[in-house]
Amino acid sequence: MDFKIIILIIITILSLIFGSIVSYATIIKNRKLYSILKVFPLLFLIIGFVICYPTKPILYLALIFALSGDIFLIFKKSKLFYVGAVSFFISHLLFITNYFLIIDYSLNYIPLYLFITTPLLFIVLVLSFGIAKFKKLK
Numbered sequence: 001m002d003f004k005i006i007i008l009i010i011i012t013i014l015s016l017i018f019g020s021i022v023s024y025a026t027i028i029k030n031r032k033l034y035s036i037l038k039v040f041p042l043l044f045l046i047i048g049f050v051i052c053y054p055t056k057p058i059l060y061l062a063l064i065f066a067l068s069g070d071i072f073l074i075f076k077k078s079k080l081f082y083v084g085a086v087s088f089f090i091s092h093l094l095f096i097t098n099y100f101l102i103i104d105y106s107l108n109y110i111p112l113y114l115f116i117t118t119p120l121l122f123i124v125l126v127l128s129f130g131i132a133k134f135k136k137l138k
Contacts, residue, residue: 011048
């Protein structure tokens, strides 16, 4: 069996195990266990992709932004939660950019994509801050 396949199988199994534990911690409302283990599934995926695909820097950057989004989302009652949401948005833009590069699309469509998605991000952030302020008023 190919080395990359073995690494990806091991990384996938570890991610599934830790992801299941995180899900269980969520169900039993164990915030401490959840907070400690939340980042491990994505951390394992980053390690696996770096080992198996060493020439994909946009993918690594997307995964790092997703990981930072996971870390910031742990702090639900602070403004870091919104930083996490923005981090996830950036990671998705990078995943899409990586996808365009893989399928040999011209990057000419990326500015159009950014033109469409940036106002959507602004609307989501405004609504998020507005809902948070509205909840404080109650």
